[in-house]
Amino acid sequence: MIEVYTDGASRGNPGASGAGIYIKAQNKTFEYSIPLGEMSNHEAEFYAVLKALEICLQEFPGEILSFRSDSETVVRVIDNDFTKNKTFLPFLEKIRELTAKFPYFFIKWIPEKENSHADQLARKAI
Template sequence: MIEVYTDGASKGNPGKSGIGIVFKSSTIYEEHSFQIGIYSNHEAEFHAVIKALELCKEKYPNEVLSFRSDSKVVVDTIEKEFTKNKDYLPLLEQIQQLSSHFPLFFIKWIPEKQNQQADRLAREIIREEN
């Protein structure tokens, strides 16, 4: 099982956005960060989950995935498999499609304090110049 910590950050809302991803297991520790363009903070949080799933599909295709996020909006949307927000719907559908490739995928909400590494990565990348 791989624990995957994700976070998104935006400079402005919407604004320049970045994501941070941390993979942890008994044999793995990886940090990733990406600039993703102009998004709202919530959209950046969704994009962090999407990018993490894409990386897992490439690197760890048969693993059980335990995602953690400090975004209640993202976790609730994924767990309920529903959103009224038309901007989040295609993001949810992409997450559902990507997560279907794994034997088991689940996500849980964690306090910001437990997500500091992914948060740091997301914030650092938006401070960088392109």
């Protein structure tokens, strides 16, 4: 099972944004800091999940994925597989498409203090 910690950060809302991805896999760790350009914090959080799924598809195809995020909004939308928010809907549709390529995908909300590594990577990307 691959453990994936994601976080999005924005300087301003909207503002310069970045995604942080911290992956624990096969007794190794992988870190990604991805600049995202100008967007809202919620959008950065969704992009962090999307970018992490793209990385997992390339680096860990066929693995079981266990994602963790401190964004209650992102976790709720993905867990419920539903949103009324027109801005979030394209993210959810793309996440559905990517997660379908894995045997199992889980996402869990964690407190910010347990996601500090991904947070640092996201801030570094701004």
